[in-house]
Amino acid sequence: MISSERMAAVDENAEALGVPRKQLMESSGNAVARAVRRLAEPESAVAIVAGRGNNGGDALVAARFLDDYDPTVHLLGRRETVSTDIARENWDALVVAEYDARTVTDSKSLELGDPDIVVDGMLGTGVTGELREPEATAADAIDALDATVLSVDVPSGLDADTGETADAAVSADHVVTFHDRKPGLSDLDADVTVADIGIPAAAELFVGPGDLRSVRRGVRGGDSRVFVVGGGPYTGAPALAGQAALRAGADLTFVAAPETVAPQIQGYAEDLIVQDYPGDHLTPDQVDGLVQTAHDYDDVVVLGPGLGDDDETLTAARRFLEAFEGDAVVDADALPAVPEVDTDATLVCTPNRRELAKMGGPDVDGPLRDALDDIESFAADLGHVVVAKAAEDIVTDGERTRIVRAGTPAMTVGGTGDTLAGVIAGLFGTQDAFDAACAAPFVNGRAAERLDAERGDGLLASDLLDAIPRTLWGERS
Numbered sequence: 001m002i003s004s005e006r007m008a009a010v011d012e013n014a015e016a017l018g019v020p021r022k023q024l025m026e027s028s029g030n031a032v033a034r035a036v037r038r039l040a041e042p043e044s045a046v047a048i049v050a051g052r053g054n055n056g057g058d059a060l061v062a063a064r065f066l067d068d069y070d071p072t073v074h075l076l077g078r079r080e081t082v083s084t085d086i087a088r089e090n091w092d093a094l095v096v097a098e099y100d101a102r103t104v105t106d107s108k109s110l111e112l113g114d115p116d117i118v119v120d121g122m123l124g125t126g127v128t129g130e131l132r133e134p135e136a137t138a139a140d141a142i143d144a145l146d147a148t149v150l151s152v153d154v155p156s157g158l159d160a161d162t163g164e165t166a167d168a169a170v171s172a173d174h175v176v177t178f179h180d181r182k183p184g185l186s187d188l189d190a191d192v193t194v195a196d197i198g199i200p201a202a203a204e205l206f207v208g209p210g211d212l213r214s215v216r217r218g219v220r221g222g223d224s225r226v227f228v229v230g231g232g233p234y235t236g237a238p239a240l241a242g243q244a245a246l247r248a249g250a251d252l253t254f255v256a257a258p259e260t261v262a263p264q265i266q267g268y269a270e271d272l273i274v275q276d277y278p279g280d281h282l283t284p285d286q287v288d289g290l291v292q293t294a295h296d297y298d299d300v301v302v303l304g305p306g307l308g309d310d311d312e313t314l315t316a317a318r319r320f321l322e323a324f325e326g327d328a329v330v331d332a333d334a335l336p337a338v339p340e341v342d343t344d345a346t347l348v349c350t351p352n353r354r355e356l357a358k359m360g361g362p363d364v365d366g367p368l369r370d371a372l373d374d375i376e377s378f379a380a381d382l383g384h385v386v387v388a389k390a391a392e393d394i395v396t397d398g399e400r401t402r403i404v405r406a407g408t409p410a411m412t413v414g415g416t417g418d419t420l421a422g423v424i425a426g427l428f429g430t431q432d433a434f435d436a437a438c439a440a441p442f443v444n445g446r447a448a449e450r451l452d453a454e455r456g457d458g459l460l461a462s463d464l465l466d467a468i469p470r471t472l473w474g475e476r477s
């Protein structure tokens with residue numbers, strides 16, 4: 001089962017892997033044609049009704065694989081209104097090859113004749129709202145026919161995710177959907193075929209540019225705040241995490257740090273708002289105040305960067321996680337506290353392989369993907385999202401698991417885990433924890449790749465800060 005949003009991400013990932021959409025459209029159209037052949041008699045009359053998007057594109061491709069039926073093809077609009085190049089190119093090919101291809105500019109001029117089979121390629125996952133003209137009239141005309149109706153991907157007018165149907169939705173006898181079942185088809189009273197259209201499994205397993213689609217919507221909303229609880233023996237880590245959160249779209253980033261290092265952390269970046277508390281490391285007596293602040297402002301918390309591993313600090317981290325009910329990224333010295341904490345909050349843990357083992361996860365020497373199932377089981381038992389960091393990161397929520405191949409060897413430099421934690425927190429505002437946990441290491445790694453030519457093994461974690469926005473938004477498709 002796959003949602004429309006995830007399908008669009010997988011499409012884009014397939015394109016990035018070298019399988020372009022036009023190739024997918026060719027496979028989709030071929031699958032539709034094969035389904036028509038299974039239903040048709042040698043003399044069957046076939047009519048193809050194509051919309052102006054890629055659903056229509058699939059249907060136009062199908063016409064080319066149904067030559068011997070001499071199909072009539074009806075494009076619901078002028079050529080210029082076809083909304084994608086790949087669909088328009090398929091329309092042009094039919095016209096130049098002298099298929100019986102007709103444009104329908106006025107819904108009253110739609111003349112479907114008396115076909116035995118009609119292919120409904122008007123609307124797929126791009127449908128929005130009630131059917132507009134000429135689709136509405138065309139849908140009625142299709143339903144009025146005494147023909148077998150085969151719909152492309154979904155019956156036109158049906159919402160692929162919810163199954164809700166527009167008033168004039170097409171009543172299909174058969175549906176050929178692509179790559180994976182769509183939730184909206186579950187209760188449909190029609191024969192549904194799922195066609196493999198050659199999307200590599202890698203497009204779902206490996207995080208790719210398609211996974212950034214959901215993060216681009218309105219990251220900045222005016223109220224996305226990140227609250228870094230870090231610093232103590234170290235000062236750079238909380239500053240890197242806080243700045244990375246801003247670079248990933250947070251509106252404000254606060255850093256709570258011991259008074260001994262707060263001025264130094266503030267000195268790194270005027271963009272941070274640093275609040276100090278007494279002492280030189282996090283202690284349990286600071287927890288209630290910090291939790292109250294985080295709750296008052298509905299912050300996404302980053303707990304851990306540079307905290308140090310004093311026993312009192314670990315106790316404080318555990319108490320914080322037990323009391324804090326919001327979303328949190330837990331990194332570095334706070335990680336050992338997570339397995340002991342019983343919370344309904346959504347935590348994203350970002351252990352490296354050593355920290356993973358220390359948390360009770362698998363002790364992995366080689367590539368983490370060799371222990372993918374064990375890491376997934378660990379996350380399931382932990383009840384949180386785990387980003388196991390290495391040359392290839394494993395991101396899992398115990399059910400869904402992805403691999404992130406982005407990055408460079410230079411990222412072993414200190415601080416890249418801090419920027420990662422900050423990017424996750426910055427993205428939390430726009431998508432669920434797992435999606436943010438997948439997108440962030442991809443962005444962090446791609447940012448390093450952008451800098452590799454000029455920085456080589458001299459990359460600094462702070463160099464990533466400037467490259468993160470270009471990576472998140474610069475690759476906008």
Ligand SMILES: NC(=O)C1=CN([C@@H]2O[C@H](COP(=O)(O)OP(=O)(O)OC[C@H]3O[C@@H](n4cnc5c(N)ncnc54)[C@H](O)[C@@H]3O)[C@@H](O)[C@H]2O)[C@H](O)CC1
Nearest residue numbers: 024052053054055123124125126127128130131132153178
């Ligand atoms: N991996 C895959 O699943 C592939 C799927 N393919 C096909 O692509 C469509 C989705 O195509 P898209 O262009 O995004 O949208 P549609 O063609 O469904 O519709 C957009 C088109 O329709 C117009 N429109 C939208 N709502 C309405 C309405 N209520 N009334 C009238 N017209 C409407 C809109 O203006 C656009 O022009 C998917 O379903 C698959 O069939 C790819 O071809 C291959 C890979």
Ligand SMILES: [K+]
Nearest residue numbers: 123152154156
């Ligand atoms: K359709």
